[in-house]
Amino acid sequence: MKKSTFILGLGIAALGFTAFTSTTKVAPGTDANESTIIWTGSKVVGGEHTGAIQVKESNLKFKKGKLTGGMVVADMTTITNTDQEGEWMEKLVGHLNSDDFFATAKNPTSTIKITKVTAGKTANTYNVVADLTIKGITKSESFEATVKDAGNGYLTTANATIDRSKYDVRYGSSSFFDDLGDKAISNDFTLNVSIYSAK
Numbered sequence: 001m002k003k004s005t006f007i008l009g010l011g012i013a014a015l016g017f018t019a020f021t022s023t024t025k026v027a028p029g030t031d032a033n034e035s036t037i038i039w040t041g042s043k044v045v046g047g048e049h050t051g052a053i054q055v056k057e058s059n060l061k062f063k064k065g066k067l068t069g070g071m072v073v074a075d076m077t078t079i080t081n082t083d084q085e086g087e088w089m090e091k092l093v094g095h096l097n098s099d100d101f102f103a104t105a106k107n108p109t110s111t112i113k114i115t116k117v118t119a120g121k122t123a124n125t126y127n128v129v130a131d132l133t134i135k136g137i138t139k140s141e142s143f144e145a146t147v148k149d150a151g152n153g154y155l156t157t158a159n160a161t162i163d164r165s166k167y168d169v170r171y172g173s174s175s176f177f178d179d180l181g182d183k184a185i186s187n188d189f190t191l192n193v194s195i196y197s198a199k
Contacts, residue, residue, distance in 0.1 A: 034196035134167035
């Protein structure tokens with residue numbers, strides 16, 4: 001695979017779980033060591049990158065152990081790349097922070113704000129509708145979440161596939177540029193979020 005500054009990111013995805021240190025500033029009720037956001041992005045023709053973004057704040061709401069709403073704030077300035085090292089990693093992270101991707105100097109946070117929750121097909125699963133804000137652009141997204149009782153808290157996990165082109169993340173997108181060939185980056189990226197909430 002040719003290493004280049006492609007990917008899209010955010011992510012939260014893909015849970016390749018990178019834990020955050022206790023120095024991470026998070027809101028009460030969030031355990032920084034158990035709350036993760038992992039991203040995965042891929043080229044249209046083979047190859048992918050993955051990394052992490054720190055949770056800045058979360059406030060998920062529960063009633064009798066059932067998810068009812070809430071929000072999560074991601075600190076986009078902490079975006080990392082975990083599948084490369086050294087110069088290639090630094091170049092990719094720099095590119096992701098630039099205006100080509102997430103313009104983190106202008107848009108330091110992204111948010112997921114739940115607007116609707118309904119029961120899923122199996123126990124402890126939920127169909128969630130949420131407003132996702134990236135680069136100051138807000139769109140409604142739908143995904144499935146799972147809640148597990150973690151003793152003194154709840155562990156909520158969710159996977160979502162997001163079309164970055166809706167959030168003006170244009171680099172390498174065939175929706176905006178012609179003749180990209182094998183350099184085209186998929187519009188879809190995967191977000192995997194895992195949030196620990198104290199009871």
